[in-house]
Amino acid sequence: MATVSYIKVIVPLRLEWEPLYSYEYDGISSFPLAEGTRVTVPVASRTYVAVVSCADAGEEALKVGLDRIRPILGIAQGLEPVTMQEIALWRRVASYYLCTVGEVYKAAYPVSKVTQEETRARVTALxxxxxxxxxxxxxxxxxxxxxxxxxxxxxxxxxxxxxxxVSLDEARGRLLAKIGSHEEELSRVLSALSRPDEGGEELNRLSPVLSELSEAQMKALNEVRELMSSGKPVLLHGVTGSGKTEIYLRLAAECLRSGRSVLYLVPEIALSRQLEERVRAAIGPSLLVFHSAESQLSRYETAEAMRGGSYLVLGTRSAIFLPHRNLGLIVIDEEHDTSYKQDSPAPRYNARETAVMLGMVHSSRIILGSATPSLESLYNCKVGRFGYVSLKQRYFGALPSDVEVIDTIAERRKRGMVGLFSRKLISLIGDCLARKRQVLLLRERRSFAPAVQCCECGEIVRCRRCNVPLSLHHRADGTAKLVCHYCGRVYEYAGTCSSCGGTLIPLGSGTQKVEEEASALFPGARIARLDGDTAKDRKYATEVIRGFSKGDIDILIGTQIVAKGFDFSGLELVAVIGADSILGQEDYRADEKSLQLLEQLRGRCGRRSQKGLFVIQTSQPSHPVYRTLEGEMNHEEMADGLLGERKLFGYPPYSRVVGIIVKDSNARRADLMAAELVSALRCSGMTSAIKLVGPYSPSVDKVSGQNIRCARILLPKDRDLTANKEVILQTVNNFEKERKYLGHISLDVDPV
Known part of the structure; x- marks a missing residue:
């Protein structure tokens, strides 16, 4: 006799509740669905693959009314169930980042991934x-x-x-041969039937080839182990070139030998590509790679391979949501990096904080590492939430690179500038190349020029759908184009103003212009560029990184991509072209971010026994960030000073920030709704110690035809924090329903 079970499911939609469905089974050949089972359910007029979150929801079903509950369409055949650890992580992320569990599920199992699973299941069944x-x-x-x-x-x-x-014996021999052939074929078929189609096979065992650790590294490693045994995440604050990676790999090897798995997070795909070879040499075939530049099939196969033995996944922030099993260690390399933050869509999570949540779910050990730790992590160490280990000695005993700040205003006065390069820097690069050493040049902006302006009417050419100047890009064939770096639209470049017919001239400079001028100044040098444009080509990016590592490239020009964790043994000189653009950010974190970027860059050179030189071209030579780099102020003093400022003004890490973003194609409606929403939040019943700023228009107030208005709420870190966040979420949800304004408002917890 058929029996009905009532279940709750997680649907990959922005739903504030988990819908109820009925499931009918016969009680003999079937059974009630287990939590984590994936089922197909109808929602409105569409069908979705949902996850069972509660297998016994009979009491809730009675309250809702059995006649209002629809049956599931069926069990999603061939799809692996979701683990309880995954669901637990989704709930934590949804609660912290003020989104729904369905939105987190959608991020962890996007449509493309589910489609790949379904296709593979059909192929397997066939x-x-x-x-x-x-x-x-x-x-x-x-x-x-x-x-x-x-x-x-x-x-x-x-x-x-x-x-x-004789005749019968020959016939008998032929039959025996045929029987033997059929038995061999049958054996292969039986073996194929008993073996899983994909994944699930035991990964090859570890055969590590680990480097010898220095005395300082061994001391740091033992301190890390001791602190980890207490269950705390550990911050490894190691200067650039101190060998933090070798400590990570030692811990990873120990974890794999114990039969548990490792998640190794890096902020950028380009960094993952260089690190992949190094990790593979140390860890062996247990290495799996996961990031957005891998093909969909490759990412699916990585997730499938994780069903086998212990593994090490090397990946960017999206690797957080893989179906981890038996996770013993999480490494968060370059933990300060803002690339760990997801901007859009929801969940707008930071992989650093989410990795700590993941570690709690799996009872994993956690190590965060950086040469320039974030103030949030340093604060967590001060209050005892994290353990702290310092590693101040470079692995090869090299001294920190010298820092030379060049005042570009003073250089221009005495005609010491040749385009973007000072004569002093030209001389230093020439000397470096003469000694067969390598040079790295950073320009924070890609393109040839970040804007173009009419020399007659003064109009700056802007994107038709975004309120931003268009950037000038030169093509390889000598033609040019204008590109919007926000919506990606491309416009042909005629060189004349569409308003008055005047000549357009480039404003400012990007990596393409630096490359052009460097090629003219150093015609014999082998020059390559690595930025957001060239890094899109995986093969090219890999060849550039490998070529520079081997010494086949003399000068590498790039954006912030080149600053993040690379190890180039032949690099002696690093220079920043136009450093003022790094400092000139409208952000209370501007000085912190600038110091982190510049210190990371400084650490790229002189990483072996050779001492390096770090050159900064700027019009603000007396800025505190540069004084810190030059040694006039140590990093601890700078960090303490910045933390003091944050505490005085109530900024993180002494508070929690919730950003509110309103987007609308109609500018007047965006202004009105943003103002009314802020008014509703002021009257929402949050505690009085709240700072609410806005609404205001951000510096880029229109992207892809959507007008943007913002507000920002600072919540004190007290016992009311969770309740206040819930009030914000509920107020926004109610506002959307009452005003019929769904899809226009988003919340961003801990914006960067």
């Missing part, structure tokens, strides 16, 4: 069906062959004539 038919055919033919063999052997035993015996 393959199994064909193998079963082949098995039946072979068994039938073998039975017939064995009957014929038995008849031949009976005839052979009764034969009298030698000629008949």
């Amino acid at each position: 393959r199994k069906s064909r193998l079963e038919k082949e098995k039946a055919r072979l068994e039938s033919e073998l039975e017939k062959l064995r009957m014929r063999l038995s008849a031949k052997e009976t005839a052979l035993s009764r034969a009298r004539k030698d000629s008949v015996k």
Whole structure:
């Protein structure tokens, strides 16, 4: 007799509740669905693959009314169930980042991934069906062959004539050979049937080739182990070139040997590509790679391979949501990096904080590492939430690179500038190249020029759908184009103003212009560029990184991509072209971010026994960030000073920030709704110690035809924090429903 079970499911939609469905089973050949099972359910007029979050929701079903509950369409055949650890992580992320569990599920299992799973399941089922038919055919033919063999052997035993015996014996031999061939084929079919189609196979065992650790590294490693045993995340504050990666790999090897798995997070795909070879040499075939530049099939196969033995996944922030099993260690390299933050869509999570949540779910050890730790992590160390280990000695004993700040205003006055390069920097680069050493040049902006302006009417050419100047890009064939770096639209460049017909001239400079001028100044040098444009080509980016590592490239020009964790043994000189653009950010974190970027860059050079030189071209040579780099102020003093400022003004890490973003194609409606929403939040019943700023228009107030208005709420870190966040979420949800304004408002917790 059929029995009905009532279940709650997580649907990949922005739903504030988990819908109820009924599931019918016969009680003998079937059973109530387990939590984590994936089922297909109808929502409105569409079908979705949902996850069972509660397998026994009968009491809730009675409250809702059984007549209002729809049946599921079926169990999603061939799809692996979601683990309880995954669901637990989704709930934590949704609660912290003020989104729904469905939105987190959608990020973890996007449509493309589910489609790939379904396709593979169908292929597996078809393959199994064909193998079963082949098995039946072979068994039938073998039975017939064995009957014929038995008849031949009976005839052979009764034969009298030698000629008949020979003929029968030859026929018997042919039958035996055919039977042997069929048995071998059947054995292969049976083996294929018993083996999973993809994944699930034990990954090859670890065969590490680990470098010897220095005395300082061993001391730091032992301190990390001791602190980890207390269950705390550990911050490893190691200067650039101190060998933090080797400590990570030692910990990873120990974890893999114990039979548990490792997640190794890096902020950028380009960094993952260089690190991949290094990790593979140390860890062996247990390494899996996961990031957005991998093909969909490759990412699916990585997730499938994780069902096997212990593994090490090297990936960017999206690797957080892989179906981790038996996770023993999480490494968060370059933990300060803002690339760990997801801007859009929801969940707008930071992989650093989310990795700590993941570690709690799996009871994993956690290590965060950086040469320039974030103030949030340093604060967590001060209050005892994190353990702290310092590693101040470079692995090869090299001294920190010298820092030289060049005042570009003073240089221009005495005609010491040649385009973007000071004569002093030109001389330093020339000397470096003469000694067969390498040079790295950073320009924060890609393109040839970040804007173009009419020399007649003064108009700056802007994107038609975004309120931003268009950037000038030169093509390889000598033509040019204008590109919007926000919506990606491309406009052909005629060189004349569409308003008055005047000549357009480039404003400012980007990496393309730096490359052009460097090629003219150093015609014999081998020059390459690595930025957001060139890094899109995985093959090119990999070749550039490998070529620079091997010394096949003399000068590498790039954006912030080149500052993040690379290890180039032949690099002696690093220079920043136009450093003022790094400092000139409208952000209370501007000084912190600038110091982190510049210190990371400084650490790229002189990483072996050779001492390096770090050159900064700027019009603000007396800025505190530069004074810190030059040694006039140490990093601890700078960090303490910045933390003091944050505390005085109530900024993180002494508070929690919730950003509110309103987007609308109609500018007047965006202004009105943003103002009314802020008014509703002021009257929402949050505690009085709240700072609410806005609404205001950000510096880029229109992107892809959507007008943007913002507000920002600072919540004190007290016992009311969670309740205040819930009030904000509920107020926004109610506002959207009452004003019929769904899809226009988003919340961003801990914006960067």
